[in-house]
Amino acid sequence: MELLLRIAQVIVPVFFVVGVGYAYGRRAQPDLGTFNRIVLDVMTPLLVYTGLANRDFHLREHLPLIGAAALLVLGTGVLAWLLARGMRTSARTLVPVVMFNNSGNMGLPLALLAFGASQFGAAVALFSVSCLLHFSLGARITSARASTRELLLSPLMVASALGFASAATGVRPPEILMTGMRLLGEPMLPLMLLSLGVRLTQLRRADVAPGLLGAFARPLLGLLLALPLAWLFDLDAAARGQLVLFAALPPAVMQFLLAERYGQEPSRVAAMILLGNALAIVFVPLALALALPGQ
Template sequence: MDLIARIAEIIVPVFLIVAIGYGYARRKPTDLVVFNRIALDVLAPLLVYTALASRDFDLDGQAPLLVAGTVLILGCGLLAWPLSRATGAQARTLVPVVMFNNCGNMGLPLALLAFGPAHFGAAVALFSVSNLLHFSIGARITSRAARTRDLLTSPLMIATVLGFFSAFTELRPPALIASGMKLLGEASLPLLLFALGVRLTGLTRQGLALGLLGAVARPLIGLGLAIPLAWALQLEGAARGQLLLFSALPPAVIQYMLADRYQQEPEKVAASILVGNALAVVFVPLALALAL
């Protein structure tokens, strides 16, 4: 019963905010264009930078977790290739959906509630590594026409580089400035969950059929790799928990933006993302039960 109560304490606040966003958008049509631009250009970069530059973040101590996260992402992609061939799905559609998870909108708030502020930097580091791979390898998998340079010079990627630089050199802004940056960055956490709820209003019956494969394959393949990977790298405690939670997250919302930009079956990608985030109510508690 204690484990069930602990899992409920973690997931109920997250899904409550998602539900509020969903309910609001059902009553009033909501345009996320401006919010997406602010989130990607201002809020998320500040969140990433301040977490990585924090004195609580130990870059050397988190190296095994970051290696594990990188191997997990690449391993999911390798396993998704034969899955796409076996099911007749286009590899450029399915592989990025299975490789990259929603470690921003959903993963960061869940990690903060599950493992506390002391381990939040590790979750942000995983998020940063995922973004780096997503905007390079993931973009090229989605389309041969993807311009990786444009993606890697985005504010989010610049903030990631600066954050790791501060963690390595211990050069940081003055505390007064850093506090304001952190406050604004952390505002993105509930707003990203609210926006996720808004996006779920786009789920249709047709989308349920189209998106089920990617939605289920993403967390199942992830967990199937994460458990032996955590054992092989001897991850324990919060590091093991972070990896298991990371592995079970649904497909990344940002993959829809890439699929739409390059017209790589964006409707199927959107379906996988929406169904996957709806099914997170099943897979996230499973991962937390294994992690806690």
Template sequence: MLERILGIILPVFLIVALGYVYAWRIKPDMTMVNRISMNVLAPALIFSALAGKDFDVTQSQLLMLGSVAVVLGSGLLAWPVAKLLKADVRTFVPPMMFNNCGNMGLPLAVLAYGAAGFSPMVALFTISNLLQFTLGVWIINHHARFINLLRNPMVIATVLGFAFALWHPPIPEWLAVAIKMVGDALIPMMLLSLGVRLFEVRWDDWQLGLVGGIVCPLTGMAVAALFSWAVEMDQMQHGLLLLFGCLPPAVLNFMVAEQFRQEPAKVASIVLIGNVLSLVFVPLGLALALH
């Protein structure tokens, strides 16, 4: 079991470490790379996975419902923790709800379950993103305008992907291959970008970051385990939901906090320390998922 877990997590952390070292040596400007990843590569991956033959939307309904439960449940459990710490709920709660399903969850799902685990994890990734761009933004700013959400390439790709998954219109083979090739570039690019971003974040407010880095995976795994116990799921779906629950806070939380000026330095510390602590919690989540 230990050898299998190491075989799953080491490639992921090595690529993140490569991005960190590259940032230390070169100090690259990742603005354009991140923009391409979010506006081109991610939509291509989402559409390719959801519209592909390997994804069955009816069989994944419980899993997607489970992801909603994990996101909402983690937020509800984190709320009193924020009050106890006397931290701003708008700063602390969203990073507990929205985890690193893209950067870390997708490659871990592929390494743990092969191609069969990829499309379901993409579905969890899309559900989490939709909730972050709606509920997550609303928590931070009640007056945010959601019209821009409809213009988001990932949202458009999600709608189209689920439409193709439900009605199965034909896609030319050459077009499907081209979209898949573009989408396949996302995973290594996101891992490298995560390493670069972790280098740029400072260790200020480490106490809040430490608490957040522990609360996020613990609440996620607790809600995932409770949902799996309450609802009958197959072994792979159970494992994927636990894997989803154990992930650290997403880097996107920092970007959203920066956009709305919601204590971005504190959110950055939560993200940084949470991802460092994933060295402990991801193997734990994998052990439970593969048990």
């Protein structure tokens, strides 16, 4: 009973905000283009930088977790490629959906609620590593025409690089500036959940069948690899919980932007992403049941 209460305390606030976004999206049908650009280009980079550059975040302590997460992303990509071959579907469509999870919109708020502010830097590091692989290798998988250089010079990638540099060297802006950066960055968490809820209104009944493959494969293949990797890297309870939650997250919303940019079956990718995020109501509690007992 206590475990169920802890899981509810984590997921109910998150899905409440998503639900508000869904209800508002159904009623107002807002255009989120400018809103999402501000969140992605300003607020998210500042949240990532301040999370990594925080004095309480010690990069060396989290290197095993970061290594395990990188291998998890790459391993799910290999399994997704095999799945695409077996199901005779496009690897350029399926593989990035399965490789890259929603560790920003959903993962960061969930990690904050599940593991507390003291472990939030580790969740930001996982998000940053996922983004670095997504905007380099993931973009190239999506399309051979992808400009890796352009993606790696995006504000989010620059903020990640600077954040890891600050974590490694201890060099960071004065605290008075860091406070201002946090004020701009931290509202990103509820705003991205709100945006996710609005996006779920775009799901259509005809998209369900083609979207189920990626929607289920993303968390199932992730969880299949998470526990062996946690054992291989000898992760402590907190890091193991972070990795399990990371593994079970739904597909990354940002993959739709790449699929749309390069014309790689964007409607099918959107269905996989939207269904996957809807199914998070099943897979996230499962992951938390595995992750929280050791906390």
